[in-house]
Amino acid sequence: MDSEALRKFSALHPRPAGLTLHYGTAGFRSAAQHLDHVVFRMGLLAALRSKAVTATIGIMVTASHNPEEDNGVKLVDPLGEMLHPSWEEYATQLANAEEQELEKVVTEICQKAAVNLHKDASVFIGRDTRPSSKKLSQSVIDGIQVLGGQYHDYGLVTTPQLHYMVCCQNTQGQYGKATLEGYYEKLSKAFMELIKQSHCSGEFQRHLKIDCANGIGALKLSEMKPYFPQEVVFHIYNDGTKEKLNHLCGADFVKVHQKPPGGLDMKPNERCCSFDGDADRIVYYYKDTAGHFHLIDGDKIATLISIFLKELLAKVKQDFKMAVVQTAYANGNSTRYLQETLKVPVHCVKTGVKHLHHKAQEFDVGVYFEANGHGTVLFSKAAETKIRQLVKEEKDNEKREAAKMLENMIDLTNQTVGDAVSDMLVIEAILALKGLSVQHWDALYADLPNRLLKVQVADRRVIDTTDAERRALTPPGLQEKIDALVQKYRLARAFVRPSGTEDVVRIYAEADTQENADALAHEVSLAVFHLAGGKGAPPQPIS
Numbered sequence: 001m002d003s004e005a006l007r008k009f010s011a012l013h014p015r016p017a018g019l020t021l022h023y024g025t026a027g028f029r030s031a032a033q034h035l036d037h038v039v040f041r042m043g044l045l046a047a048l049r050s051k052a053v054t055a056t057i058g059i060m061v062t063a064s065h066n067p068e069e070d071n072g073v074k075l076v077d078p079l080g081e082m083l084h085p086s087w088e089e090y091a092t093q094l095a096n097a098e099e100q101e102l103e104k105v106v107t108e109i110c111q112k113a114a115v116n117l118h119k120d121a122s123v124f125i126g127r128d129t130r131p132s133s134k135k136l137s138q139s140v141i142d143g144i145q146v147l148g149g150q151y152h153d154y155g156l157v158t159t160p161q162l163h164y165m166v167c168c169q170n171t172q173g174q175y176g177k178a179t180l181e182g183y184y185e186k187l188s189k190a191f192m193e194l195i196k197q198s199h200c201s202g203e204f205q206r207h208l209k210i211d212c213a214n215g216i217g218a219l220k221l222s223e224m225k226p227y228f229p230q231e232v233v234f235h236i237y238n239d240g241t242k243e244k245l246n247h248l249c250g251a252d253f254v255k256v257h258q259k260p261p262g263g264l265d266m267k268p269n270e271r272c273c274s275f276d277g278d279a280d281r282i283v284y285y286y287k288d289t290a291g292h293f294h295l296i297d298g299d300k301i302a303t304l305i306s307i308f309l310k311e312l313l314a315k316v317k318q319d320f321k322m323a324v325v326q327t328a329y330a331n332g333n334s335t336r337y338l339q340e341t342l343k344v345p346v347h348c349v350k351t352g353v354k355h356l357h358h359k360a361q362e363f364d365v366g367v368y369f370e371a372n373g374h375g376t377v378l379f380s381k382a383a384e385t386k387i388r389q390l391v392k393e394e395k396d397n398e399k400r401e402a403a404k405m406l407e408n409m410i411d412l413t414n415q416t417v418g419d420a421v422s423d424m425l426v427i428e429a430i431l432a433l434k435g436l437s438v439q440h441w442d443a444l445y446a447d448l449p450n451r452l453l454k455v456q457v458a459d460r461r462v463i464d465t466t467d468a469e470r471r472a473l474t475p476p477g478l479q480e481k482i483d484a485l486v487q488k489y490r491l492a493r494a495f496v497r498p499s500g501t502e503d504v505v506r507i508y509a510e511a512d513t514q515e516n517a518d519a520l521a522h523e524v525s526l527a528v529f530h531l532a533g534g535k536g537a538p539p540q541p542i543s
């Protein structure tokens with residue numbers, strides 16, 4: 001290690017005194033002005049990780065759906081997965097080390113993780129459209145170079161595009177070409193081939209209005225347009241030319257507020273969707289003729305995809321194991337529909353994509369979605385090989401056609417992480433193939449009314465949870481109180497957990513009516529406030 005260079009460069013990226021940050025659910029996130037030292041040090045860590053696993057590592061500068069003033073950084077592992085949990089601790093140690101301790105901490109990580117510093121390092125970098133992202137990604141480069149690493153800066157890309165690049169690079173192109181053209185070509189080809197198999201009349205509505213949250217999704221969708229024929233019409237709204245990133249728009253805003261984004265004029269029954277700020281989440285929605293807003297969230301996306309895949313799997317007659325992975329935030333009626341009507345096994349895991357992804361890998365076909373619209377489908381290597389073989393060799397027409405659709409689905413879904421662009425194409429293809437309108441899709445089941453709240457407490461770590469975060473172990477008495485409150489309502493469920501991305505405790509409640517869901521959420525938020533050290537004024541009832 002070049003100690004001199006490390007000292008010199010870390011002095012250029014000083015750590016503000018007293019600032020402690022943790023590598024959370026989605027890497028580091030904070031106000032952008034607090035992050036320069038963190039991204040520099042994550043450049044160091046990416047180089048170390050690359051040396052440790054002898055592969056290219058990704059590093060993405062983004063704070064997703066957070067306000068424009070925030071930023072963040074996360075690392076991408078060799079096959080495009082999230083950074084391995086065993087390294088999250090190193091990330092936190094490095095980010096919080098005193099400047100004069102930095103070399104020592106790097107050396108310790110090398111010892112613990114058996115990193116040979118003499119090895120080569122290769123890092124791919126991407127960033128979102130935040131004003132602070134360019135400078136922060138320069139600091140990432142400083143970190144990589146201090147440890148003698150090579151880098152390729154992809155500049156402005158969506159988070160899932162960076163995951164894709166890393167996977168392509170480390171599979172020597174088997175997953176695709178590690179360029180933006182490679183990504184656009186792969187997705188558009190799979191989409192067009194799928195659509196070709198549609199037996200619907202040409203009448204089908206290909207128009208889709210897309211709210212891009214004033215973020216990177218708008219740029220990348222525009223770049224992708226030439227890859228599609230003219231009949232596929234994507235209308236881009238909130239493209240970042242007029243308004244602020246994520247302000248009153250985007251997938252998170254639509255999901256949390258259960259209302260349409262600003263900046264998108266919605267006519268009755270028009271199919272619309274929203275991406276989040278780094279385009280790894282998507283939700284759909286429409287307004288009916290009476291003017292009512294209907295949200296189609298990640299749970300309903302998972303349901304639509306599961307219906308489609310289950311039919312195809314039945315046709316190819318292979319013994320593939322399929323399952324859906326959700327979190328505690330999944331609407332109770334989605335879980336019921338999947339289990340009881342569709343008869344697909346459902347698993348519940350902790351919040352955070354890495355948990356869902358990991359669980360989904362256990363199946364031949366693992367569909368995973370968070371209710372907020374982050375998700376994808378994973379196919380096991382064995383299933384993929386078998387499907388590709390059936391496409392080439394199967395004599396039975398129906399079986400071969402079904403295998404062909406599955407093959408295109410494999411190529412269309414981002415196998416590394418949830419991807420708004422790829423998910424949108426998957427959904428559009430399924431709707432076209434099944435001749436389904438957005439209303440038909442919405443009518444699969446009715447969501448239970450629900451409410452998501454947050455409460456500020458002195459230290460959110462006083463809440464410890466179990467059973468995939470559905471029950472609180474501490475503070476004492478909290479779970480008993482929640483149980484008693486839930487008892488008061490029909491079809492009710494509620495749970496609380498500390499957020500991994502914000503300094504808040506999240507409260508979720510659902511019940512038979514919106515009034516009851518709101519009342520239950522409020523009562524639970526009061527319990528949290530009183531039993532878990534609430535800060536400021538007690539929560540007010542929802543008006």
Ligand SMILES: CC(=O)N[C@H]1[C@@H](OP(=O)(O)O)O[C@H](CO)[C@@H](O)[C@@H]1O
Nearest residue numbers: 025026352353370372499500501502
């Ligand atoms: C209720 C909710 O939507 N939580 C989100 C949010 O995590 P929290 O740990 O709840 O802050 O951000 C994560 C990262 O984007 C996402 O994976 C997760 O689903």
Ligand SMILES: [Mg+2]
Nearest residue numbers: 064276278280
């Ligand atoms: Mg995101």
